[in-house]
Amino acid sequence: MSLRVARDGTDVLVGDWPSHPERTALLEARGALLAWDVPTDDAVPAARIHDAARAADWLWEVYGAAADGILGDSDAVEIGAGDWRVRDACRVVAHLGWAEAWWPASAAAGVPALDPVLLLAERAVATCDVEHLLDDEDAAVRALAAVTADPAVDGLSARLAVLAEDYGVVVPQVVRSSRAEYALAAGDTVGGGGVTVHSGTDAVDWALVPSGAVDAAAEARWAVVRNGGSTFLDVTVPAGPRPDVRLAARFGQVDIALDRTDGLGWHTGRTPVPPTVLLLPPAERRLTVYAPDFAVPERDPDPDAPARRAAIIDYARSRPDSPTATLTERLAGRR
Amino acid sequence: MSTARAAGKATPRGLLVDRAWSALGESVAPLSNEAGRPLARTVKLVLDPLVLRPVLHPEFAAGAVAAEHAEALCERIVRAGPVLAATAAWFLVLKKERRRAGITDGNPQDLYFQRCYELATAHGDPRLDPSATDRAAGVLAEVHGQDGPTLAGLRRFVADPGNAAGLTRLLDAEWTAGAEPPGPESVRPGDFLATCATDPDPGLFDALVADRAGTRGAVGLAEPGVALAHGLSDRDRPVRPELGETAAKQNLPKPFDRSIVERLFVPLSNAHRDALEDVPALVRKEIARCARPWQLADEAGRVVMVLGREAAAGLAGDSRSDAAARLRARWEREAYVRRVLRMPSAVPEGVRADVHGVRQAYLRRLWVRTHGRELRRDTVPVDGLWDVLDGVLRSVILDQRDRLRSALERRAVG
Numbered sequence A: 001m002s003l004r005v006a007r008d009g010t011d012v013l014v015g016d017w018p019s020h021p022e023r024t025a026l027l028e029a030r031g032a033l034l035a036w037d038v039p040t041d042d043a044v045p046a047a048r049i050h051d052a053a054r055a056a057d058w059l060w061e062v063y064g065a066a067a068d069g070i071l072g073d074s075d076a077v078e079i080g081a082g083d084w085r086v087r088d089a090c091r092v093v094a095h096l097g098w099a100e101a102w103w104p105a106s107a108a109a110g111v112p113a114l115d116p117v118l119l120l121a122e123r124a125v126a127t128c129d130v131e132h133l134l135d136d137e138d139a140a141v142r143a144l145a146a147v148t149a150d151p152a153v154d155g156l157s158a159r160l161a162v163l164a165e166d167y168g169v170v171v172p173q174v175v176r177s178s179r180a181e182y183a184l185a186a187g188d189t190v191g192g193g194g195v196t197v198h199s200g201t202d203a204v205d206w207a208l209v210p211s212g213a214v215d216a217a218a219e220a221r222w223a224v225v226r227n228g229g230s231t232f233l234d235v236t237v238p239a240g241p242r243p244d245v246r247l248a249a250r251f252g253q254v255d256i257a258l259d260r261t262d263g264l265g266w267h268t269g270r271t272p273v274p275p276t277v278l279l280l281p282p283a284e285r286r287l288t289v290y291a292p293d294f295a296v297p298e299r300d301p302d303p304d305a306p307a308r309r310a311a312i313i314d315y316a317r318s319r320p321d322s323p324t325a326t327l328t329e330r331l332a333g334r335r
Numbered sequence B: 001m002s003t004a005r006a007a008g009k010a011t012p013r014g015l016l017v018d019r020a021w022s023a024l025g026e027s028v029a030p031l032s033n034e035a036g037r038p039l040a041r042t043v044k045l046v047l048d049p050l051v052l053r054p055v056l057h058p059e060f061a062a063g064a065v066a067a068e069h070a071e072a073l074c075e076r077i078v079r080a081g082p083v084l085a086a087t088a089a090w091f092l093v094l095k096k097e098r099r100r101a102g103i104t105d106g107n108p109q110d111l112y113f114q115r116c117y118e119l120a121t122a123h124g125d126p127r128l129d130p131s132a133t134d135r136a137a138g139v140l141a142e143v144h145g146q147d148g149p150t151l152a153g154l155r156r157f158v159a160d161p162g163n164a165a166g167l168t169r170l171l172d173a174e175w176t177a178g179a180e181p182p183g184p185e186s187v188r189p190g191d192f193l194a195t196c197a198t199d200p201d202p203g204l205f206d207a208l209v210a211d212r213a214g215t216r217g218a219v220g221l222a223e224p225g226v227a228l229a230h231g232l233s234d235r236d237r238p239v240r241p242e243l244g245e246t247a248a249k250q251n252l253p254k255p256f257d258r259s260i261v262e263r264l265f266v267p268l269s270n271a272h273r274d275a276l277e278d279v280p281a282l283v284r285k286e287i288a289r290c291a292r293p294w295q296l297a298d299e300a301g302r303v304v305m306v307l308g309r310e311a312a313a314g315l316a317g318d319s320r321s322d323a324a325a326r327l328r329a330r331w332e333r334e335a336y337v338r339r340v341l342r343m344p345s346a347v348p349e350g351v352r353a354d355v356h357g358v359r360q361a362y363l364r365r366l367w368v369r370t371h372g373r374e375l376r377r378d379t380v381p382v383d384g385l386w387d388v389l390d391g392v393l394r395s396v397i398l399d400q401r402d403r404l405r406s407a408l409e410r411r412a413v414g
Helices: A059-063 A066-071 A085-102 A116-133 A139-145 A156-167 A275-279 A305-321 B013-031 B040-052 B067-079 B081-100 B108-123 B132-144 B151-159 B161-176 B189-195 B202-210 B213-217 B260-269 B279-289 B299-316 B322-340 B349-356 B358-375 B382-413
Strands: A002-008 A011-014 A024-029 A032-037 A046-049 A076-078 A195-202 A220-227 A230-237 A247-251 A254-258 A267-272 A287-290
Touching: A002 A066, A011 A066, A024 A085, A024 B322, A032 A085, A046 A059, A046 A066, A059 A066, A059 A085, A059 B013, A066 A076, A085 A116, A116 A139, A116 A156, A116 B040, A139 A156, A156 B081, A156 B108, A195 A287, A220 A247, A220 A287, A230 A247, A230 A254, A230 A275, A230 A287, A247 A267, A254 A267, B013 B040, B013 B067, B013 B081, B040 B067, B040 B081, B040 B108, B067 B081, B081 B108, B081 B132, B108 B132, B151 B161, B151 B260, B151 B279, B161 B279, B189 B202, B189 B299, B189 B322, B202 B213, B202 B299, B202 B382, B213 B299, B260 B279, B260 B358, B299 B322, B299 B358, B299 B382, B322 B382, B358 B382
Parallel strands: none
Antiparallel strands: A002 A011, A002 A076, A011 A046, A024 A032, A032 A046, A195 A220, A220 A230, A230 A267, A247 A254, A247 A287
């Protein structure tokens, strides 16, 4: 395949940089960032080289002979065949970093949650294979120390044990973490009683909540309800595999704490509102869910976001059966 | 900027090392990773300082190797094959012995790689050495049953009524003796920072030391609010430290607010205690040190603080030198990396100071490292100075990530 090479001041840019953080599998290497555009499933990363002298030492492991042209003055390079074991391990580390941040676990869309214990273990093992080109020279020890328990997977567990010993890290034994199993939800769960006067749904912006807090594909519902002469706003958000996060929602100028849990374990909240809430122009009748300790909902909605999220969800749904998938993805929902 | 290209037909050193390394085959597997490459610490602790030795052979320095030296570099590694194979075998023996002794402290690669090379040089292959196990046990005893001063010894020394009064008097005397003011500036720290990342000039660094640039740069620190703005104190003006009695690793005060005992606490809990002096000397020198400019004893360390302060000005946007621009670039990259890693964008109250005061956190960490190096009588190599200045920022950034993550997890639970 062919990659463009562009130079911007002291930086060298190789290939097409992923267009959005949600699609980006990133590796912080010595003297350069490497990035894979996740949904395209390309094996060859883009690079942004900020210190050519440092990067020269390992760049050939990622681009082979093309590294010469990249650090020279070529404006396009051809990547041929070669021994890509190191590059592939780099990709595993980056890809699992992406999965930890953005994996769109969703009962609604049928994307199983990843096992966090397995993810950290697989990433630690891959990190040890590429530590020589990473920016953080203690990355291997850091990744091994982050492993919360033995993943109990043949082969991986043994490798992990050897590496932990080599780096002097003690991996806690067994203690399988409890994983959220999805109950398939049905029916309208909004409401603490009353007559629904108006309702709607809005997607959740992933960047406003921590990974796994909400179902990545399901929409948040709002309803304006009349009950006993008062008007209320009810909000419900389907929970994800790690729902223990304080959530809130904003609707027009109204802030609602989603501090209750319904029978399905979903985040819900109700707050009294003036009846004039029904007079809001449609553009402001928009529900924004966010985690107050995590992000502030100040962004205008991104018109590209729904399509982007749908592409990532499709991609994730295909992963358990993909030959390029990590062990963590292949075993998602199967253990 | 790329020295790799400047040399024309040069080859990245990493590529040559890998080529030579793969010729050594299975015998060096314990020093290699899964892809058959030498481990990072194999390069850093064995190949670099003991086999290639760029101090004596500058043509083998990291970066690019000129075509006419490529062959020689590979040959050097291949010729070291037998001793490297023996080093690898000794590493296995040491690991086995470590397991048997139930030792879990420290990173075995850091602690044993160079010892293994020494054993390999002196005794060859451990499989042919009937006393290999005993030798390995001896090395472990040396590495782990460290000599040197201890925390308990420090506590006993300062608590002894026979010492305490004298030490406090010494502290008073040192603290009231003023420092000799430096003359006018003749060398600018910025000149060193201009090339420090690419081609550091040892002559310029020595000139800064001779010019007492570090002492000069400490002049304002006693003025109201200055040490505070540096992140080195929580007080408006630093006061004379207490002698102190004890310390806890968590919640140590800012460097200038630490007692004498607290200042010695971290170095005494580290792996390299054996490089320290005995307790009485350590305490007396710390008492003298705390009254000197930057509360450091050596001019070289003070110059490092001044260089760090100028470079870190880049974090607030003032990137006049190449070093400052590079630190600035790292900090800007971090904002992007955090978005990609889906880190919190609203900084919670509890960690706000840690995350926003990056310059202060930078100077604080640089001081702690410089201070620790003084105690170990370990000088900063001028060509490694950029790694120190850049590494401090990386370490501050990684710490901030940990804090953001754990703050999020704590709130999730609480």
